[in-house]
Each structure stands twice: as structure tokens, then as C-alpha cells.
Amino acid sequence: MSSLIKRQRGTELATRFSRMDRVFEEWMRSLPMRRPFGLGWDWPGDDLIRVDEYRDSDTEVIRAELPGIDPEKDVELTVSDGMLRISAERRVEEKTQDKGYLRHELRYGGMTRTLPLPEGVSESDISATYKDGILEIRVPVPERTETEPKKIDIKRG
Template identity: 30%
Template sequence: MSANLSKWAPWNWLRREQEARPLPVRRGGKEVTPLWRVHDEIDRVFDDFFRGFGLPSLWSMEDWPRLESPAILRPQIDISESKSGYEITVEVPGVEQNDLELSVHDGVLTIRGEKRQDKREESDRYHRIERSYGAFQRELNLPSDADADRIEASFRNGVVRIKVPRRADAQSSGRRIPITSA
């Protein structure tokens, strides 16, 4: 008899995103270096190896404090849960509302956007460029009780709030079965 341990593990909102490649982002007009791509590919090989055994990644930079490449534009997210549903908060400073797109397909919520670079004058002399520009994408796997048809989103001060209600019919994942005398 094998035990089903999946019900004890927390929902992996980022499963699809962890399996995808990050989008390269321009910093000051330069592309991501080939050395970073090799580093990223080696990390992916180790991640795939450990994931094949059902283990968490030992090499994933996701778990390391702020070691991710500054050339990867990746908005930070918070996910909270209540009895009525889930709330996802996405920080997108410097991104305009009309440069954001939210969509849901096959149980995956996709958050896309682009942080556009300010127009530069040829005569401007920059001493330092630290801000990143370019496209980004986050993909979140919705739990089975999420009601994708009623998702709502709002934008204010560079923060997107996404409310994902629970389906009414999915509130209970189990029931008590009465035993009768035969």
C-alpha cells in the first residue's frame, strides 16, 4: 500500500513557472550574457534531476536570498489564502497599467507585462544604469478549487491585486460516510 503524500504538501503555485525558462531582459540596452545562459542551463539540469525524484531543487536560486541575476526582470508576488479565496499581490513598479496583461487558461494564471525604458537623448551622458527594462511573465498554477471565471484584478501605485474566489462546489474536499448495519 503506497501513501499519497501529495495531500500533505502545500499547493505549488509556481510549478509551471519553475519548469519554464526566464525571459532575458535588457539592462541599459545590453542583452543577457552567454555566460549567464550557460549558468542557467546547468542549474536547470540539476533542477530536472532532483525534480525527477520528487525532491525540491537544491540549486534553485528561488530559495537563496537575492542571488538571482539582476538581468532577470521578475516581479515579486505574495499569495494569501482565506475561506473565500486567494489574493495574489504583484509588485510592478515603473510599469503602466496598459502595459500589463492577465489571462487564465487551463488552470494557469499568466501575468505579463513590459517595463518600458524612458526615451533617452543622444546627448545624455549616463554615469550608471541599474534599472532593468523589458518584458516579464509570471505563471501561477491555480488550485483545483479556484473559480477562474470570477477572477478580478485591480491596479494601484505599481501593485496589481488579483482576487481568485473559491468555487462554491469545491469548498469541501471530502465528506463523512455513514456506516449502516448489514
């Protein structure tokens, strides 16, 4: 399911709040503490995709850590309103035999990360590859041309 989907824009105000909510939620999940009152996130950060971001000449490179994931089935990349969203599903099963006991440890669930894209990026130029547990997304950044500020005349009312 490794595909890039452009979603339709909603109202601008709702989009801004939605964008802020996603960024704030992901920031909260990354904090090294438990949520109060036993409200989920017992293992903070498990559902947050860890990334490295850097600039390689005129390309922004995002490397997301996704070990044990089948990128064709379990990863979805979407672009909406200048934001890149990485969604993935993981299911890991570990069996350990110790002193005659057999223990099963399962870890599964969805993970997401939403990142802002540079201004002027064309969604059709974004590419992604997966190798050795790392999803690499390359975003060509267009050159910014500096324009002279345009003076606007002010009229007395």
C-alpha cells in the same frame, strides 16, 4: 490591455510538460546567480514578477509588484489549464548628471509569472486591480465538499 483571456486546451500530456517547463524556468530565473557560459539572465530575477500570495477567508489574494507599469497598456492576465499567467512590459529611463557627465540608464523588457490556481476556480470570478505599483488579483476559492470514497468492485478475470 488589462484583460482576462481563457486559452484553448491542448493535449493533456503536452499541457503538463508545458506547465512544468514554465514553473522550472521561473524558478531558475529567481536563483541568485548568473547562468553559466554567459547565456542571458545577467541580472537574475529582473524579468520575474515578484508576488505575495495569501488567503483572505474564502479568497486567494495575489499581489504582484509592477511599479512604473501602465496596467491598461502593458499588463496581460491569462488563465489556461488551471494556471494564471501575468505578463508585463516595462520601460524605465533614468537620467543622472554627475561631474559634467550625463548618463542614461534604460531598463526595459518583458516580465512574466505563472502561478497555479486552486482546484475548482471559475475563471469568470477572478478580478484584478492596480494601485501604487501593485497589481492585486483576487481569486474566489469554492468550498470543497468532502465526498465519501466510492468503493469499486474488483472482478476476477
